[in-house]
Amino acid sequence: AQSVTQLGSHVSVSEGALVLLRCNYSSSVPPYLFWYVQYPNQGLQLLLKYTTGATLVKGINGFEAEFKKSETSFHLTKPSAHMSDAAEYFCAVSGEWGSQGNLIFGKGTKLSVKP
Amino acid sequence: KAGVTQTPRYLIKTRGQQVTLSCSPISGHRSVSWYQQTPGQGLQFLFEYFSETQRNKGNFPGRFSGRQFSNSRSEMNVSTLELGDSALYLCASSFSFPYEQYFGPGTRLTVT
Numbered sequence: 001a002q003s004v005t006q007l008g009s010h011v012s013v014s015e016g017a018l019v020l021l022r023c024n025y026s027s028s029v030p031p032y033l034f035w036y037v038q039y040p041n042q043g044l045q046l047l048l049k050y051t052t053g054a055t056l057v058k059g060i061n062g063f064e065a066e067f068k069k070s071e072t073s074f075h076l077t078k079p080s081a082h083m084s085d086a087a088e089y090f091c092a093v094s095g096e097w098g099s100q101g102n103l104i105f106g107k108g109t110k111l112s113v114k115p
Numbered sequence: 116k117a118g119v120t121q122t123p124r125y126l127i128k129t130r131g132q133q134v135t136l137s138c139s140p141i142s143g144h145r146s147v148s149w150y151q152q153t154p155g156q157g158l159q160f161l162f163e164y165f166s167e168t169q170r171n172k173g174n175f176p177g178r179f180s181g182r183q184f185s186n187s188r189s190e191m192n193v194s195t196l197e198l199g200d201s202a203l204y205l206c207a208s209s210f211s212f213p214y215e216q217y218f219g220p221g222t223r224l225t226v227t
Contacts, residue, residue, distance in 0.1 A: 043218035101163030102171050
């Protein structure tokens with residue numbers, strides 16, 4: 001069965017600093033991986049996805065993630081944090097064949113950005 | 116294209132009552148999934164509908180049910196509400212494999 005672990009429920013960075021949010025997954029089949037962001041009182045917005053092909057995936061708002069099969073990781077990075085990046089971030093893996101409509105989410109990482 | 120819409124946005128109900136939440140997917144999307152989000156349990160999958168058929172179901176009691184109409188709009192129903200059903204209920208729609216899902220703003224349900 002698939003699972004997702006996000007290391008660190010809270011991450012705090014200074015404006016302009018590197019953002020690194022960690023995600024490790026467990027999957028018995030080649031995974032499809034996603035990062036979503038949630039701002040207060042809103043739904044989830046898709047940041048980026050990995051399906052097949054290039055392991056470095058670029059998303060919106062300057063975020064990118066690298067799929068590392070050997071490490072079962074899909075960490076999210078952004079070179080320079082902006083105040084508007086403060087939000088909660090969720091890593092997710094698609095369900096196995098026949099249950100792809102079921103996304104399995106990590107517990108989320110709340111990102112704070114200090115001025 | 117309009118995004119996923121959910122109605123109502125906020126709802127307050129009393130224990131024992133039932134509630135129906137509505138979701139309109141992005142035009143052309145045939146798959147609709149529902150999730151429950153709580154501070155303690157995080158995001159949990161409820162069920163998925165595709166072409167009016169429930170394709171997958173999460174680990175929730177039978178009090179939680181749903182349906183999908185021919186225009187892909189979906190509803191979920193919770194009967195005999197309990198305090199623990201207080202949560203943000205999110206609906207998501209998708210068009211094709213590998214199923215990146217687009218989420219609505221959610222319905223915040225409070226059970227008193």
